[in-house]
Amino acid sequence: MPIENAPFSQTEYDRRIALTRGAMANAGLDALFVTDPSNQAWLTGYDGWSFYVHQGVLLRMDGEPVWWGRHMDMLGGRRTCWMHDDNVLGYGDHYVQSTVRHPMQDLAARIAAMGLDRARIGVEMENYYYSAKAHAVLGAELPDATLIDATALVNWQRIVKSDEELAFIRKAARISDKIVQTAIDRAEPGLRKNDLVADIFHAGITGVDEIWGDYPAIVPLTPSGLDATAAHLTWNGDPMRSGEATFFELSGCYRRYHAPLCRTVFLGTPPQEMLDAEKAQLEGIAAGLDAARAGNRTCDIANAFIDVLKTHGIHREGRCGYPIGLSYPPDWGERTASIRPEDETVLQPGMTFHFMPALWMDTWGLETTETILITETGPAEPFCTVERKLFVKP
Amino acid sequence: MPIENAPFSQTEYDRRIALTRGAMANAGLDALFVTDPSNQAWLTGYDGWSFYVHQGVLLRMDGEPVWWGRHMDMLGGRRTCWMHDDNVLGYGDHYVQSTVRHPMQDLAARIAAMGLDRARIGVEMENYYYSAKAHAVLGAELPDATLIDATALVNWQRIVKSDEELAFIRKAARISDKIVQTAIDRAEPGLRKNDLVADIFHAGITGVDEIWGDYPAIVPLTPSGLDATAAHLTWNGDPMRSGEATFFELSGCYRRYHAPLCRTVFLGTPPQEMLDAEKAQLEGIAAGLDAARAGNRTCDIANAFIDVLKTHGIHREGRCGYPIGLSYPPDWGERTASIRPEDETVLQPGMTFHFMPALWMDTWGLETTETILITETGPAEPFCTVERKLFVKP
Numbered sequence: 001m002p003i004e005n006a007p008f009s010q011t012e013y014d015r016r017i018a019l020t021r022g023a024m025a026n027a028g029l030d031a032l033f034v035t036d037p038s039n040q041a042w043l044t045g046y047d048g049w050s051f052y053v054h055q056g057v058l059l060r061m062d063g064e065p066v067w068w069g070r071h072m073d074m075l076g077g078r079r080t081c082w083m084h085d086d087n088v089l090g091y092g093d094h095y096v097q098s099t100v101r102h103p104m105q106d107l108a109a110r111i112a113a114m115g116l117d118r119a120r121i122g123v124e125m126e127n128y129y130y131s132a133k134a135h136a137v138l139g140a141e142l143p144d145a146t147l148i149d150a151t152a153l154v155n156w157q158r159i160v161k162s163d164e165e166l167a168f169i170r171k172a173a174r175i176s177d178k179i180v181q182t183a184i185d186r187a188e189p190g191l192r193k194n195d196l197v198a199d200i201f202h203a204g205i206t207g208v209d210e211i212w213g214d215y216p217a218i219v220p221l222t223p224s225g226l227d228a229t230a231a232h233l234t235w236n237g238d239p240m241r242s243g244e245a246t247f248f249e250l251s252g253c254y255r256r257y258h259a260p261l262c263r264t265v266f267l268g269t270p271p272q273e274m275l276d277a278e279k280a281q282l283e284g285i286a287a288g289l290d291a292a293r294a295g296n297r298t299c300d301i302a303n304a305f306i307d308v309l310k311t312h313g314i315h316r317e318g319r320c321g322y323p324i325g326l327s328y329p330p331d332w333g334e335r336t337a338s339i340r341p342e343d344e345t346v347l348q349p350g351m352t353f354h355f356m357p358a359l360w361m362d363t364w365g366l367e368t369t370e371t372i373l374i375t376e377t378g379p380a381e382p383f384c385t386v387e388r389k390l391f392v393k394p
Numbered sequence: 395m396p397i398e399n400a401p402f403s404q405t406e407y408d409r410r411i412a413l414t415r416g417a418m419a420n421a422g423l424d425a426l427f428v429t430d431p432s433n434q435a436w437l438t439g440y441d442g443w444s445f446y447v448h449q450g451v452l453l454r455m456d457g458e459p460v461w462w463g464r465h466m467d468m469l470g471g472r473r474t475c476w477m478h479d480d481n482v483l484g485y486g487d488h489y490v491q492s493t494v495r496h497p498m499q500d501l502a503a504r505i506a507a508m509g510l511d512r513a514r515i516g517v518e519m520e521n522y523y524y525s526a527k528a529h530a531v532l533g534a535e536l537p538d539a540t541l542i543d544a545t546a547l548v549n550w551q552r553i554v555k556s557d558e559e560l561a562f563i564r565k566a567a568r569i570s571d572k573i574v575q576t577a578i579d580r581a582e583p584g585l586r587k588n589d590l591v592a593d594i595f596h597a598g599i600t601g602v603d604e605i606w607g608d609y610p611a612i613v614p615l616t617p618s619g620l621d622a623t624a625a626h627l628t629w630n631g632d633p634m635r636s637g638e639a640t641f642f643e644l645s646g647c648y649r650r651y652h653a654p655l656c657r658t659v660f661l662g663t664p665p666q667e668m669l670d671a672e673k674a675q676l677e678g679i680a681a682g683l684d685a686a687r688a689g690n691r692t693c694d695i696a697n698a699f700i701d702v703l704k705t706h707g708i709h710r711e712g713r714c715g716y717p718i719g720l721s722y723p724p725d726w727g728e729r730t731a732s733i734r735p736e737d738e739t740v741l742q743p744g745m746t747f748h749f750m751p752a753l754w755m756d757t758w759g760l761e762t763t764e765t766i767l768i769t770e771t772g773p774a775e776p777f778c779t780v781e782r783k784l785f786v787k788p
Contacts, residue, residue: 005630048624048627049627051724072625072712072754073625075624075754076624076625079624093712093713093734096713097716097729123526125525125526125527126525130526131519131522131524131525131526132524132528132530133519133520134526194600194607194608195599197599198600198607199596202592205588205591205592206588206592210631212586212588212629212631214628214629214630215613215628219443219609221443227470229469231444232443232466232467232470233443233473234442234608235608236399236606237604255630318466319487322491329724330445330723330724331446333446333491338490338491342488
């Protein structure tokens with residue numbers, strides 16, 4: 001059923017289904033049950049803040065996918081999924097957060113009714129929205145089926161973006177530019193951090209012209225000073241202080257697509273070691289972008305960056321990035337490839353990454369990052385335009 | 395180690411640990427591993443947007459709890475947890491979203507090193523942040539331990555709030571009043587929904603006076619017209635229209651504590667059936683509040699509401715509410731008791747619920763709700779002050 005104002009063309013959804021079925025065939029699956037909200041949206045268009053109850057998409061080797069969730073969310077499914085209404089199913093509210101019933105009992109009965117009670121069914125064992133209990137109940141209710149770990153099977157199909165998807169990421173990037181610039185412009189000693197975050201939210205959700213802002217999958221991360229030596233602390237009501245660096249880890253979001261962008265602001269005069277690190281970081285990012293070419297591997301990006309840092313005497317461990325695009329909380333990464341020395345994913349045109357060569361040191365953090373597109377030829381192209389540097393303000 | 399500006403007193407954390415250990419003893423557990431971010435924060439103070447990777451709190455029958463997570467988040471743990479630094483542990487980044495290693499391997503080794511390799515260990519089988527894979531790996535790595543489902547064991551200890559917690563919920567309620575009033579004041583035909591949501595976010599995060607706004611565990615839900623017949627659709631860039639109802643399901647948040655509040659705005663002249671439903675709903679809410687007394691049960695609240703609706707010819711199924719307080723995405727409910735006919739939880743003074751007697755009908759939705767406190771004597775007290783009615787604007 002064509003949905004008014006659907007995000008993507010039916011051709012695009014058909015492409016996604018075909019790719020996923022190819023991977024299912026390779027994995028020897030008869031059916032696949034996906035719980036990752038991003039995978040659900042990517043396959044069916046489903047969009048709602050209902051992933052806190054059990055729901056998912058069942059894809060067989062032919063026919064439309066089936067969206068299944070709480071009855072009251074079935075109505076949202078029928079307003080956002082492209083399938084016919086009889087492929088959008090709901091379970092009763094007495095299953096919700098019950099201590100005596102589990103929604104997977106309802107799902108198992110439906111799977112059995114489809115004749116899949118002896119099938120090989122892929123499930124996403126490593127996903128926020130597929131609990132250990134859900135897996136145990138589904139397995140017990142379908143004793144003759146074989147549940148097979150298909151974690152990230154769909155995610156891997158998402159790694160190369162279509163032109164329709166790239167257009168969404170470009171729109172998200174325009175919002176990212178706006179909100180990072182808002183943060184840089186507004187930061188000053190004495191400003192309460194929550195007031196700054198309020199302005200960031202406002203700028204992001206109003207969006208840019210007709211590009212309305214959706215909620216990003218991660219809230220603004222804006223730690224200052226020693227809090228910025230840790231990666232994921234959120235804000236409070238303390239005022240910004242002179243002599244401290246604050247990093248802004250932000251993303252615009254357009255219809256669930258992201259383009260993360262980080263910049264750091266120092267209020268006052270930065271210590272020399274931070275200026276030295278800035279120089280190393282910028283040189284390392286340039287080397288990383290140059291290595292981010294089709295045919296190279298994800299590790300080549302990480303090693304190019306790490307090698308430059310070494311020449312500046314900085315030892316950097318950990319991941320330097322991940323693929324991005326469509327996402328829901330709690331993470332905007334796609335959880336497939338990683339930009340790190342041990343990852344050998346071959347880069348292809350149309351892949352998009354958050355290249356994230358942040359530095360978290362003993363007394364400060366310095367985040368300068370880019371969301372990048374792997375192109376047909378040449379180095380990666382950043383989606384955003386905010387100047388790449390440490391911003392210093394009085 | 396006393397944390398500067400910790401949310402709660404050590405006495406309060408000690409109370410929580412003692413309650414939890416009592417429940418552990420009843421369940422015959424030697425140790426408990428909690429992954430629910432709300433439970434982690436409640437026991438240790440840990441606060442960061444890092445729950446998208448594996449982390450948790452291990453509580454034994456004596457000694458401090460141990461917070462365990464990604465190395466870079468260990469630094470955040472040492473800045474937010476009340477325990478000594480050597481009880482805040484980190485695992486290497488090569489475990490993060492790896493296809494060949496799992497963080498539970500690191501956790502299992504630490505558990506074994508504590509002498510718990512043959513212990514009875516509680517785990518939260520039904521939690522967003524304890525995946526089927528995590529459970530499988532932990533079980534395989536600790537073959538002589540017994541993993542026991544302890545879902546909601548900690549959540550149930552949270553259901554009666556301390557005075558310190560009630561003070562936080564009262565602060566959150568002041569923000570809830572502000573943002574719901576902002577939505578009512580700003581709503582008008584032609585206003586883009588995302589621009590309205592931007593104002594709601596701004597009002598919520600700036601907060602009220604010294605009460606700075608934290609991020610609520612659910613984004614603003616603000617659907618209009620037919621979208622409001624579904625419960626959980628998020629906003630887009632469409633303008634608000636005359637002749638449509640919009641419900642606002644919002645919560646202020648103060649240091650992770652919530653006080654959800656919903657009101658509905660009709661632009662234009664509401665249909666008579668909606669005005670009739672408003673009358674029934676308000677009468678039903680009054681009956682529910684009157685039934686929400688210490689010694690009564692959760693089902694008494696639901697039945698009081700449902701019985702009034704019946705006299706008005708409205709059939710209402712599903713849950714009518716849930717306990718609230720400390721929470722992280724994707725849900726602000728505590729996932730223990732439910733206000734519904736089959737739930738017989740006995741009400742105690744200090745319990746707090748989002749009493750949520752919303753109506754989702756065929757062509758419109760009407761949400762009018764209250765966050766309530768069960769008192770020593772008499773009916774429940776709402777935390778918020780926005781007038782309880784359907785708001786009608788030209």
